[in-house]
Amino acid sequence: MSIKIVGTGSTLPEKCVTNEDLTKLVDTSDEWIRERTGIGSRHVSTGETVDELAASACEKALADAGKSASEVELLLVATCSPECGIPGVACQVQSRLGASNAVAFDLNAACAGFLFALNTAWAYVEAGIYRNALIAGAEVLSKIVDWSDRGTCILFGDGAGAVYVEKCDRDGMLGFVQHADGSRGEVLRCDSRALKNPYADVSMKSPYVQMDGREVFAFAVRQVPAGIQEVLDKAGTEADDIDLFVLHQANYRIIEGIAKRLKQDISKFPVNLDRVGNMSSAAIPVLLDELNRAGRLKRGMKLVLSGFGAGLTWGACVLKW
Numbered sequence: 001m002s003i004k005i006v007g008t009g010s011t012l013p014e015k016c017v018t019n020e021d022l023t024k025l026v027d028t029s030d031e032w033i034r035e036r037t038g039i040g041s042r043h044v045s046t047g048e049t050v051d052e053l054a055a056s057a058c059e060k061a062l063a064d065a066g067k068s069a070s071e072v073e074l075l076l077v078a079t080c081s082p083e084c085g086i087p088g089v090a091c092q093v094q095s096r097l098g099a100s101n102a103v104a105f106d107l108n109a110a111c112a113g114f115l116f117a118l119n120t121a122w123a124y125v126e127a128g129i130y131r132n133a134l135i136a137g138a139e140v141l142s143k144i145v146d147w148s149d150r151g152t153c154i155l156f157g158d159g160a161g162a163v164y165v166e167k168c169d170r171d172g173m174l175g176f177v178q179h180a181d182g183s184r185g186e187v188l189r190c191d192s193r194a195l196k197n198p199y200a201d202v203s204m205k206s207p208y209v210q211m212d213g214r215e216v217f218a219f220a221v222r223q224v225p226a227g228i229q230e231v232l233d234k235a236g237t238e239a240d241d242i243d244l245f246v247l248h249q250a251n252y253r254i255i256e257g258i259a260k261r262l263k264q265d266i267s268k269f270p271v272n273l274d275r276v277g278n279m280s281s282a283a284i285p286v287l288l289d290e291l292n293r294a295g296r297l298k299r300g301m302k303l304v305l306s307g308f309g310a311g312l313t314w315g316a317c318v319l320k321w
């Protein structure tokens, strides 16, 4: 038994911020950002919240699948930038959608979050606990980015993507792998709250994203191809048999490095980071939705999805569309 994706959706905030716009905030240039990252613009919230974006993407995924919110049994939201500690974003989305029959909870594995949520849904369905799931990756990273740090503020964007999956007897997801290495967590970190109570007053490092970009880059180019090879072996297939590699959109040079290590043509690696930047857990489902709506995903195609980021976390899955 497996799961297949039968609907996709995505929503971006209205405001688009170009590299040129960022030159008014920090000492940078369009040329530097494009050359080092491949990013040209990104969408930034001017008030849209994570749950609002996630709910909108979920509504579109449900409509694409021809399903109603009341049919959803499991609702997962992957995010590392919720507005509230409690309630979880998934519960807020459940309320917005009226998905009253679903169990709803969040999952945080940073940029690998959507992939981990997809794999979690598969495990629940395979265990016979639920028959379908609505899974969103949603971020408003602009509130945890230091807009005076040119090393990070140029990279990130806001948005949400979602998929509706249901049980299938054959094909669908063919294999997945997930990894975490908490010992390297310091290379990409963002504190949330300081410990301040009548008995303690402990300051935190920073409420904004702190990143050692070179370390994250090296990790991605080394570990991600190894993870993809591992999942290909697990699914009994080869890189040459894969039609599209839908990767986390962090940096075009990372994607090129991964393609090179897998000895695959770069044309098999669709990108949208030039228009949306790095949207962490929203990156993969937004790209999937764009490909789906552009008619680039045909039934029977084999895809690899792979997410990687803070934690450190990384993982991949193989699926037949």
Ligand code: UT7
Binding pocket: 027, 028, 029, 032, 033, 036, 037, 111, 150, 151, 154, 188, 211, 212, 213, 214, 216, 217, 220, 250, 251, 278, 280, 308, 309, 310
């Ligand atoms: O989802 C996972 C999250 N994160 C990532 O995937 C990030 C992975 N890492 C990267 O994408 C790259 O490391 C960056 C794009 C963040 C940086 O590119 P880099 O080629 O590693 O540059 P660098 O940090 O080594 O900096 C090179 C130079 C430095 O100047 P000096 O010391 O050589 O004079 C930086 O100060 O570029 C400077 N620099 C900039 N210059 C113009 C750093 N950021 C900027 C900027 N504009 N925005």
